[in-house]
Amino acid sequence: MAKIISAEEAAQLIQNNQTVAILGSGGCVCEPSLILTKIGSRYQTEGAPRNLTIYHANGIGDKDTLGTDALAFEGLIKRDIAGHWGMAPKMAQLAQEEKIEAYNFPQGVLSQMYQAVAANKPGVITKIGLHTFIDPRVEGGKMNKSAKEELVQVIELGGEEWLFYPSMKFDIGLVRGTTADCSGNITYEEEAAVLDGMALAQAAHNSGGIVIAQVKYLSEQKAHPKDVVIPGIYVDYIVVDPEQKQTCERVYDPALAGNVRIPFDHVPNMEMSARKIVARRAAKELPKGDAVVNLGVGMPDGVAAVAREDGYLDSLHFTVEQGIIGGMPMPGIIFGVSHNADAMIDQTAQFNFYDGGGLDVCFLGMAQADKTGNVNSSKTGKLLSGCGGAINISQGAKKVVFCGTFTAKGLKEHVEDGKLIIDQEGQIHKFVADVDQITFSGMYAESVKQPVLYVTERAVFEWKNGRMVLVEIAPGVDLEKDILAHMDFVPEVSENLKVMDKDIFNV
Secondary structure (H helix, E strand, O other), rough: OOOOOOOHHHHOOOOOEEEEEEEEEEEOOOOOOHHHHHHHHHHHHOOOOEEEEEEEEEOOEEOOOHHHHHOOOOOOEEEEEOOOOOOOHHHHHHHHHOEEEEEOHHHHHHHHHHHHOOOOOOOOEEEEOOOOOOOOOOOOOEOOOOOOOOOOOOEEEEEEEOOOOEEOHHHHHEOOOOOOOOOOOOOOOOOOOOOOOOHHHHHHHHOOOOOEEEEOEEOOOOOHHHHHHHHHHHHOEEEEEOOOOOOOOOOOOOOOOOOOOOOOOOOOOOOOHHHHHHHHHHHHHOOOOOOOOEEEEOHHHHHHOOOHHOOOHHEEEEEEOOOOOOOOOOOHHHHEEEOOEEEEEOOHHHHHHOOOOOOOOOEOOOOEEEEOOOOOOEOOOOEEEOOOHHHHHHHHOEEEEEEOOOOOOOOOEEEEOOEEEEOOOEEEOEEEEEOOOEOHHHHHHHHOOEHHHHOOOOOEEEEEEEEEEEEEEOOOHHHHHHHHHHHOOOEEEEEEEEEEHHHOOOO
């Protein structure tokens, strides 16, 4: 096939000052890792390409050497427009050192942008991001001082405020699949998600750019038309990587690809911990009946674990923003994929569903919460992780449940006789007067009358009528000594303050 080139040749196609759109998700899912590595190697050898703008809807990488960290060299990247930064600590370090221009926008908006660019539309118009750090009246999605250009605007349509994210052009599109057939059609037999590869390829192609696809296999036979995810008419070049792994953790797991279904009998139960307490209490907010649920990365993924442990996982419709519906979402670095998924759809379609109010409830992590109901999960101190899909998810869901420990750094606790015992208090307060960055806006939630809970291992708060209200405390916990003394503001204490259900603390 004339389209087949080496990864080194692919790296040579990228020129100074170009804009490169990159497919992928955390844990190197659908990530063209070999091509990214060769771009970084070329720069180290030749000093080129320079001053690239990279654009990726998801956080990509393995928190080590792959993903955008393969490009984390001063001078190679000028600007990074990302949905998430948590998988690329080296790139985040360049942002903190003001060596690149760093922008963070909602994952769903960046994904929807591909469709807008492909269709020659002016951009994305949405309410997603209003009153958060994305709003130009707050921070405009800028993650450091070097990011000076305004890339989002507030507009008025029909008497309502909206955010407008103007379109951009892509010189290069880097995508990945499992197999390229004799016509260059890309199929996804071993991939653990679909993501937004087709829209990305369309956007780069219709921008007048080139599209390079990395695959593991070549086929002399034409693929079945319904199996094609990225049609060959969008693809200019193909790079073959016989060593391509499904994720950074495994070569190939057929259950992650949806090719087999496996029992969960071998999965161990969660040990009793703050994480399990939070997951059990949060799970009590799961609606009964045919509900659609989203689980965020980190503490919230424990909700799926306790649902499996308690035997009701199959009755729930867990979804993940990467386009996964059903199954058991995976924790840790490969968050974004699931064992035994019922469906894998385009990531952009998943966000359209979320933005339109399709979620009955979402469970999200929190690094900080404040007196005005705001939550920060994107930037604290020197930790720059980004918002990912949290803003789309939280602003579109019918109900939001935030999950996290009450304090952080050094916290040690255990359960004894059905009571929570705090052995060592965390050094960092998570309930602060004002969050460092507004990832979730209490004001916005109040304006749309959205129910919001903040669940920790020792206290549960509710955002109600513009106030942070303490509604439950754990058994064995002292209100003054263990809760109020470790908050930077005084919450309202409910007249009907309850003790959390005893079954949550059963070892």
